[in-house]
Amino acid sequence: xxxxxxxxxxxxxYAVTGLIVAGLILRAALDHRAQTRALASLESRGAxxxxxxxxxxxxxxxxxxxxxx
Amino acid sequence: xxxxxxxxxxxxxxxxxxxxxxxxxxxxxxxxxxxxAWFVAPADYQQGETVRIMxxxxxxxxxxxxxYGLMAVSALGTLAWRxxxxxxxxxxxxxxxxxxxxxxxxxxxxxGRPMWGAYWVWDARLTSVLVLFLMYCGVLAxxxxxxxxxxxxxxxxxxxxxxxxxxPIIKFSVDWWNTLHQPASVFRLGGPTIHPSIxxxxxxxxxxxxxxxxxxxxxxxxxxxxxxxxxxxxxxEAERLDAQAA
Numbered sequence: 001x002x003x004x005x006x007x008x009x010x011x012x013x014y015a016v017t018g019l020i021v022a023g024l025i026l027r028a029a030l031d032h033r034a035q036t037r038a039l040a041s042l043e044s045r046g047a048x049x050x051x052x053x054x055x056x057x058x059x060x061x062x063x064x065x066x067x068x069x
Numbered sequence: 070x071x072x073x074x075x076x077x078x079x080x081x082x083x084x085x086x087x088x089x090x091x092x093x094x095x096x097x098x099x100x101x102x103x104x105x106a107w108f109v110a111p112a113d114y115q116q117g118e119t120v121r122i123m124x125x126x127x128x129x130x131x132x133x134x135x136x137y138g139l140m141a142v143s144a145l146g147t148l149a150w151r152x153x154x155x156x157x158x159x160x161x162x163x164x165x166x167x168x169x170x171x172x173x174x175x176x177x178x179x180x181g182r183p184m185w186g187a188y189w190v191w192d193a194r195l196t197s198v199l200v201l202f203l204m205y206c207g208v209l210a211x212x213x214x215x216x217x218x219x220x221x222x223x224x225x226x227x228x229x230x231x232x233x234x235x236x237p238i239i240k241f242s243v244d245w246w247n248t249l250h251q252p253a254s255v256f257r258l259g260g261p262t263i264h265p266s267i268x269x270x271x272x273x274x275x276x277x278x279x280x281x282x283x284x285x286x287x288x289x290x291x292x293x294x295x296x297x298x299x300x301x302x303x304x305x306e307a308e309r310l311d312a313q314a315a
Contacts, residue, residue: 001107001108002118003118003121004112004117004118005183006117006118006119006183007118009119009122009179009180009182009183010118010119010121010122010179012179013121013122013125013126013175013176013179013180014121014125016172016175016176016179017125017129017172017175017176020168020171020172020175021168021172021281023168024164024165024168024285025285027164028285028288028289028292031292032288032291032292032295035292035295035296035299036295038299039295039298039299039302042299042302042303042306043302045306047302047303047305047306047309048302048305
């Protein structure tokens, strides 16, 4: 495919966009993994919210309807 | 119904089911959009092959505005109803909006150099989008500056709503001032001025970017809910250990 005399600008635009989007996805995945591990670690040490009857918070199952904290 | 869906635990359940579907939809649309952008769309009669940069630049610009708008709506939810999910939505939207604004600025500069002869001009549209990027940076910095999530959310909400005045300025900057940037060519009263052979890939890419943004926002909100639960549990554990020590 011939992108003409401005090929370098076109390729750079797609490369930079790809890098930024990949960074967003990677950041989201790593952050989620870190929080899931931290939550599991706290639960394994017996930490519970005051009103929380079960430790199944990470999956969002059966948690009390109170707010995010 | 909406109140129930906005309950954090219920949100975790339905978003967990929706997220893979939205992400798959985004990936499929991105594949189709890129195929159209690279192999179907013709070169523009004026811009030549550089029109392919527009398939990234324009959707990124729309998403930059969309996510700031979403933050502003969430900010209202924070200030008016103090809804925790509104705080979470605000926080999750900020880095995504900042990233799309950065894509918009970089791809615009890479298009501007061959077409205008300059990477940057202090044109009203370009400058107002740069201000939007700086607003996003300010919001992200403020989230990090205040430790308590509730207090941070209220401070960020006020900053976000003040910054929202920039959205109509960005949209109408090309009408209010003489700008080098072209006027609206898709969302305008007389209909789009772009030929369907270029408009179609542009809209597919816009839909793909939107689906990607929604998937990232859902993922970000889920992680933020977990982060707050981690914080709460860590504080409770510290209290318990203090009580035991005493």
